[in-house]
Amino acid sequence: MTITAAADGSALGNPGPAGWAWYVNDDCWRAGGWPHGTNNQGELMAVLDLFRCTAHLPDEELHILCDSQYVINSVTKWMPGWKRKGWRKADGKPVLNVEILREIDQALAGRKYRFEWVRGHAGHDLNEAADERARAAATAYQQGVAARSGPGFVRGDEARAATRNAAAPNAATAMPSATRNAATAMPSATRNAAAAAPSAVRAGRQEVAAPPGSASQLDLFAEPDLFSELDADPFTPEAGTEAAPEAVVEALERELLRPDTRADIGRTGVLLHPEFTEIGSSGRLWTRDSMMMALEENPGGGTEPEMIGADRIGPETVLLTYRSRGREGSSLRSSLWILDGTQWRLRFHQETPEA
Incomplete structure (x- = not known):
């Protein structure tokens, strides 16, 4: 049975x-x-x-x-x-x-x-x-x-x-x-509150999916570590900050681009929304789980974003657009952040190679 x-x-x-x-x-x-x-x-x-x-x-x-x-x-x-x-x-x-x-x-x-x-x-x-x-x-x-x-x-x-x-x-x-x-x-x-772990990615019902491929396939911010310290983020409303949502989200985006954050599956689990998806520069669709697993294995290097815009498109939604530069050239990126309770989380990210 x-x-x-x-x-x-x-x-x-x-x-x-x-x-x-x-x-x-x-x-x-x-x-x-x-x-x-x-x-x-x-x-x-x-x-x-x-x-x-x-x-x-x-x-x-x-x-x-x-x-x-x-x-x-x-x-x-x-x-x-x-x-x-x-x-x-x-x-x-x-x-x-x-x-x-x-x-x-x-x-x-x-x-x-x-x-x-x-x-x-x-x-x-x-x-x-x-x-x-x-x-x-x-x-x-x-x-x-x-x-x-x-x-x-x-x-x-x-x-x-x-x-x-x-x-x-x-x-x-x-x-x-x-x-x-x-x-x-x-x-x-x-x-120990510092013991961190990611939450699950909501993928379609199917048999166990294979983990993502090589580190070179990582498209989400070519750097790792999304799960480090699990203390309340100093930029979030939960921590009592008065900062504008656009400033909060920009700070979180910069944190997410750091290798130490991307390699920390606990921290990435906090920053990535449970329904997070990304369309990478190669056209591949990433889910939250596949991204977190790939970043934990290979967080990549850091990058300093060149911000283009931070636009409030709703009371609980902020859209960031910026340029990043790497070994293979520059890319234009967009990140959609939403307020999930008291925590801003990244719901969608897309990277497009710049001509």
């Missing part, structure tokens, strides 16, 4: 109050979270908890629906190499979220499983249900109330009974045991 479940994570602020959830059906799901974490940590924790909750069924295959290529590639492609290198990446830097990944590595030993990449927020019933529960858990931590944990992995009459019990009014019983004490429920890497 095959167990089909969707796994998803959510972070309000990324990092911020975070939640995770996996979902089979209304009688079979589980959720939890932490007061402070990232979207990627939530995505990974959902997968880990799913393996743990089905450990008593080792002969049944797990079919995991996931909208994060970061998670899928971490589990199915990158972990063997990371383990051989002592849990370090190709550039010698420590792997992010290593404690959760180590536990996943142990949990999947001897298990039969396969991942399927699905588009997030696209009406996929199981994905939407997992996303809703993960976000509800994050919101509960944001508001300081009990998070619903769900019945866990149960079937038939057991599921119905567990669902009734899940509505317990006492916060200590309504929360999953993994969330009652954030200091002990989280791996130490998660407890």
